[in-house]
Amino acid sequence: MRITIIGAGYVGLVSGTCFAEFGHEVTCVDKDENKIQSLSQGIIPIYEPRLETLVKENAERKRLKFTTDIKAAISEADVIYIAVGTPNRRGDGYADLSYVHEVTEAIGQSLRKYAVIATKSTVPVGTGQKIITHLKQINPNLEFDVVSNPEFLREGSAIEDFMKPDRVIVGANSPRAIELMHELYRPLLIQEVPILFTNLETAELIKYASNAFLATKIAFINEIADLCEKCNADIQAVSKGMGMDKRIGEKFLHPGPGYGGSCFPKDTLALTFTAKEFQSPLSIIETVVRSNKQRKESIAHRIIEVMDGCVSEKTIAVLGVTFKPNTDDMRESPSLDIIPALQSKGAKIHVYDPQGQKEGLALLPEVKWCLDPYTAIEGADSLVIITEWQEFGALDLARIKNLLNSPVVIDLRNIYQPQEMEKAGFTYYSIGRASVKPLKSSLVKAA
Ligand SMILES: NC(=O)c1ccc[n+]([C@@H]2O[C@H](COP(=O)([O-])OP(=O)(O)OC[C@H]3O[C@@H](n4cnc5c(N)ncnc54)[C@H](O)[C@@H]3O)[C@@H](O)[C@H]2O)c1
Numbered sequence: 001m002r003i004t005i006i007g008a009g010y011v012g013l014v015s016g017t018c019f020a021e022f023g024h025e026v027t028c029v030d031k032d033e034n035k036i037q038s039l040s041q042g043i044i045p046i047y048e049p050r051l052e053t054l055v056k057e058n059a060e061r062k063r064l065k066f067t068t069d070i071k072a073a074i075s076e077a078d079v080i081y082i083a084v085g086t087p088n089r090r091g092d093g094y095a096d097l098s099y100v101h102e103v104t105e106a107i108g109q110s111l112r113k114y115a116v117i118a119t120k121s122t123v124p125v126g127t128g129q130k131i132i133t134h135l136k137q138i139n140p141n142l143e144f145d146v147v148s149n150p151e152f153l154r155e156g157s158a159i160e161d162f163m164k165p166d167r168v169i170v171g172a173n174s175p176r177a178i179e180l181m182h183e184l185y186r187p188l189l190i191q192e193v194p195i196l197f198t199n200l201e202t203a204e205l206i207k208y209a210s211n212a213f214l215a216t217k218i219a220f221i222n223e224i225a226d227l228c229e230k231c232n233a234d235i236q237a238v239s240k241g242m243g244m245d246k247r248i249g250e251k252f253l254h255p256g257p258g259y260g261g262s263c264f265p266k267d268t269l270a271l272t273f274t275a276k277e278f279q280s281p282l283s284i285i286e287t288v289v290r291s292n293k294q295r296k297e298s299i300a301h302r303i304i305e306v307m308d309g310c311v312s313e314k315t316i317a318v319l320g321v322t323f324k325p326n327t328d329d330m331r332e333s334p335s336l337d338i339i340p341a342l343q344s345k346g347a348k349i350h351v352y353d354p355q356g357q358k359e360g361l362a363l364l365p366e367v368k369w370c371l372d373p374y375t376a377i378e379g380a381d382s383l384v385i386i387t388e389w390q391e392f393g394a395l396d397l398a399r400i401k402n403l404l405n406s407p408v409v410i411d412l413r414n415i416y417q418p419q420e421m422e423k424a425g426f427t428y429y430s431i432g433r434a435s436v437k438p439l440k441s442s443l444v445k446a447a
Pocket of ligand 1: 006007008009010011012029030031032035083084085086099102103120121122123151152153154155262263
């Protein structure tokens with residue numbers, strides 16, 4: 001089957017590569033010429049485990065190619081995926097569908113035979129119908145079906161998630177499109193991956209409702225963590241105890257500095273606007289959006305409080321700036337709230353992140369980028385762990401203690417155990433753990 005993916009970003013590139021790995025013939029299109037040039041030379045513009053190898057292998061087998069020629073790519077395809085960005089619109093926060101409209105226009109101009117047009121971009125309920133209307137306006141004789149096939153991959157484990165998803169959701173209104181989508185996902189059906197067929201609107205909403213629910217779990221556990229600190233309870237044990245209940249599940253119950261990334265912040269916000277448009281407000285999600293925003297903003301104050309209320313002229317070593325581990329994606333990362341707030345109070349920031357520097361350079365000015373954790377820590381007045389990269393779980397604690405000016409560790413991901421840090425001679429602060437001496441605000445001191 002010939003597939004064209006328009007938008008070769010995190011989702012488009014991973015989806016295209018995985019469809020090629022399934023054996024389909026895939027063309028990835030992007031309007032970013034540099035990106036396409038790099039990809040054609042086997043250079044991957046993003047960091048995603050296993051992606052580089054799979055792109056190279058499938059390109060060598062001639063199942064995966066890259067182009068900026070959108071017209072040719074559209075006219076040849078059986079299935080055309082729209083995988084462009086849908087950020088929040090500046091000013092009001094609604095989903096910005098301008099890229100989707102641009103692509104719809106191009107499809108309308110170049111479609112020559114029947115094709116399924118599938119949205120992988122996360123688009124508000126009703127967008128599929130709008131695409132149908134738009135295409136019919138361009139040319140009433142076009143032969144096509146529009147399908148919603150939202151993507152649930154997680155950056156950092158995107159290949160695994162695409163190849164072995166919990167489910168595939170397809171919103172389609174025509175038997176012809178359903179048959180084609182069956183054919184497309186046959187390699188997953190053989191592995192008994194469930195595929196749920198719905199109407200267009202339902203599929204569109206499943207994506208937003210899923211993200212909003214997961215974001216709610218995170219915001220919920222963060223607030224419970226704050227309560228733990230006030231009442232001498234331990235959030236790690238609370239999460240574990242809750243997660244043992246199969247109705248609740250253990251995932252997304254880890255407290256931290258607030259959720260970030262390219263999806264949860266924008267999708268929760270966009271969903272609240274969709275709900276208002278339909279006059280069916282989602283007060284729970286509105287609260288989640290507010291709670292998470294406040295949390296991200298408040299973390300810097302907590303760090304300052306831990307550092308005796310003043311960070312002016314002090315150096316803070318930060319480990320991890322990407323919004324989560326195993327990605328280079330900085331979009332809406334909590335570090336983008338925390339670091340500038342500390343800088344505005346006069347702190348000097350040394351950063352180490354295994355993959356974050358490329359994106360972070362422009363986003364975090366006046367930061368000293370270091371090539372390893374120990375260089376960042378040397379001479380600092382405290383160490384703050386923002387992102388839980390695996391390599392931060394096995395730091396040489398004795399070495400860190402020697403390198404720090406004062407042995408203060410602020411662990412926003414609860415990577416370490418309070419007892420072991422205390423034993424190693426640190427003044428250690430983490431989130432939501434039973435405390436001996438509670439702080440006024442919510443980071444808990446273990447010594
Ligand atoms: N990143 C994720 O983890 C994730 C997961 C699930 C769903 N999604 C959704 O998938 C969509 C894409 O997200 P992403 O993270 O891959 O975005 P991205 O910004 O990484 O990639 C989008 C790409 O589309 C290209 N593009 C924009 N307009 C174009 C046009 N007219 N023609 C050709 N190319 C064009 C851009 O140049 C860019 O390379 C969004 O709607 C997002 O919400 C993302």
